[in-house]
Amino acid sequence: MIVEKLVVAIDGPSGSGKSSVAKEAARRLGAAYLDTGAMYRAVTWHCLDAGTDLADAAAVAAAVEAADLDISTDPDVERVLIHGTDVTAAIREPRVSEAVSAVATNLDARAELVRRQRGLIAAHARVVAEGRDITTVVAPQAEARILLTASEEARLRRRGLQLGGTQSAADLERQVLARDAKDATVVDFTTASDGVVTLDSSDLDFEQTVRTVLGIVAGRGAAL
Numbered sequence: 001m002i003v004e005k006l007v008v009a010i011d012g013p014s015g016s017g018k019s020s021v022a023k024e025a026a027r028r029l030g031a032a033y034l035d036t037g038a039m040y041r042a043v044t045w046h047c048l049d050a051g052t053d054l055a056d057a058a059a060v061a062a063a064v065e066a067a068d069l070d071i072s073t074d075p076d077v078e079r080v081l082i083h084g085t086d087v088t089a090a091i092r093e094p095r096v097s098e099a100v101s102a103v104a105t106n107l108d109a110r111a112e113l114v115r116r117q118r119g120l121i122a123a124h125a126r127v128v129a130e131g132r133d134i135t136t137v138v139a140p141q142a143e144a145r146i147l148l149t150a151s152e153e154a155r156l157r158r159r160g161l162q163l164g165g166t167q168s169a170a171d172l173e174r175q176v177l178a179r180d181a182k183d184a185t186v187v188d189f190t191t192a193s194d195g196v197v198t199l200d201s202s203d204l205d206f207e208q209t210v211r212t213v214l215g216i217v218a219g220r221g222a223a224l
C-alpha cells in the first residue's frame, strides 16, 4: 500500500485548544503528532534546571543546540525527555510557562528547533504538527494549514480548566495573554497567511472543532 505524504500544520495562540484538537485529529488520521510547544518548554526547563541565564541569548542558543531532546510523536503517548530526564509533567508548570518566551523569542534557538521539527515531520508519512509557526515557517508546504483561533474569553476559560481551576484570574491572564503578546513579537500567529484556513473555535465544542479540522484536511485533497 502506498501511503501518501500528509502534513497537517496547525497554529494558534495559547488556549485555542490546538493541542487537544491536533492530537485527536492525528489519532483519527492514523498520523503522528508533533507538539512543538513542548520542545520550547523542554529546553526552557533544561535552562532553568542548569541555571542558564535566560537573559543571555548566546547561552540560551548554545543550550538549545546541545540539547539531547527526545519527544514522542505517538498521539497516545505523551512523553518528553531532555538529557534523559522525563520532563513530561514538569514542562507544564507555571514557572516554565512564564520563562518559555526567553527561548521562543531567541532567533538562534528558534532556528535550531525549526530544523529539528522539520526532521521529525520528514520522518513520518502522516503527521499533524502544531505550534505558532508551523503553517508559515516550519511546514509552509503542508497539505493542510490551519490557524485555530478563539476569543480571549474562550481561551482564558479553557486554559483555566486545563490547569484544574487552581489559578487566579490575574495569574491566568499573565500566563496566557502576556505570553502570547511576547511570543507575537517574533512569529505572527494571529493572522492567517495566504492559503491558511482560519478556524474560529470560540463557539464550537471539541468534537465540532475536530470534525471541522478533518473536513478542511479532506477538502485539501489529501487521501483519507
Ligand code: DC
Pocket (backbone or CB within 6 Å): 014, 036, 037, 038, 040, 041, 100, 101, 104, 130, 131, 132, 133, 134, 179, 183, 187
Ligand atoms: O503551545 P505552548 O503553550 O505549549 O507553547 C509554549 C511556548 O512555545 C509558547 O510561549 C510559544 C512557543 N512556541 C513557539 O514560539 N513556536 C512554536 N512553534 C511552538 C511554541
